[in-house]
Amino acid sequence: MNIREWIADNIGYKFGGCAYAKTHDRIFNPIQKLIPKDFLGRKVSDLGCGDCSNTLRIKKLFQVKDIVGFERNPYLIQRARNKGLKVKKLDLNDSIPKGELATFSFALHHIKDKVNMLQQVKRNFKYIFLIEPMKDLYHALFDAGYPLSEKDWIKVFDEALGEYQLHKQGNNLIVFYRSKS
Numbered sequence: 561m562n563i564r565e566w567i568a569d570n571i572g573y574k575f576g577g578c579a580y581a582k583t584h585d586r587i588f589n590p591i592q593k594l595i596p597k598d599f600l601g602r603k604v605s606d607l608g609c610g611d612c613s614n615t616l617r618i619k620k621l622f623q624v625k626d627i628v629g630f631e632r633n634p635y636l637i638q639r640a641r642n643k644g645l646k647v648k649k650l651d652l653n654d655s656i657p658k659g660e661l662a663t664f665s666f667a668l669h670h671i672k673d674k675v676n677m678l679q680q681v682k683r684n685f686k687y688i689f690l691i692e693p694m695k696d697l698y699h700a701l702f703d704a705g706y707p708l709s710e711k712d713w714i715k716v717f718d719e720a721l722g723e724y725q726l727h728k729q730g731n732n733l734i735v736f737y738r739s740k741s
């Protein structure tokens with residue numbers, strides 16, 4: 561764990577939760593028109609769900625049948641449960657759940673080996689949705705994770721997923737992947 565991650569895990573998330581997500585309606589609302597129809601009404605596992613501020617947005621946008629968050633940080637898990645959501649404590653580096661639609665919202669960039677993570681998630685889920693930031697000056701200076709440039713994200717997606725739908729929205733990349741089998 562790097563020093564920024566430690567500070568986020570033990571101070572930022574403890575006292576402020578996912579405070580940055582307060583302004584995320586502007587990021588999530590435009591996604592509605594991009595969602596392929598077959599991604600709607602699914603059983604969703606939100607991986608690295610944080611305090612579930614964005615899990616609630618995903619729940620609404622994807623008209624989910626059921627949604628469960630997975631998170632390793634105990635302070636965030638408590639905050640998420642206080643919102644009435646189902647959350648399981650899990651370190652994604654230890655194991656990956658199985659399900660129908662996996663979502664990563666600003667969480668995959670915290671994983672070091674992104675290709676390996678996506679390959680595992682692909683084996684356990686039929687659908688994947690993700691929204692992740694591209695590395696810019698702000699993220700280079702302040703992000704506790706490991707965001708990539710657009711070119712490097714695309715290399716990861718190509719290697720791990722093969723075929724997928726890609727959208728660019730502001731500084732974020734959005735991916736919809738469905739398995740063919």
Ligand SMILES: C[S@@+](CC[C@H](N)C(=O)[O-])C[C@H]1O[C@@H](n2cnc3c(N)ncnc32)[C@H](O)[C@@H]1O
Binds near residue numbers: 609631
């Ligand atoms: C920037 S936050 C995003 C949270 C939330 N998905 C959102 O959209 O606001 C990154 C989250 O990933 C979680 N995370 C990072 N590495 C993880 C791991 N190995 N297993 C589970 N959660 C992890 C962090 O604890 C944190 O809650």
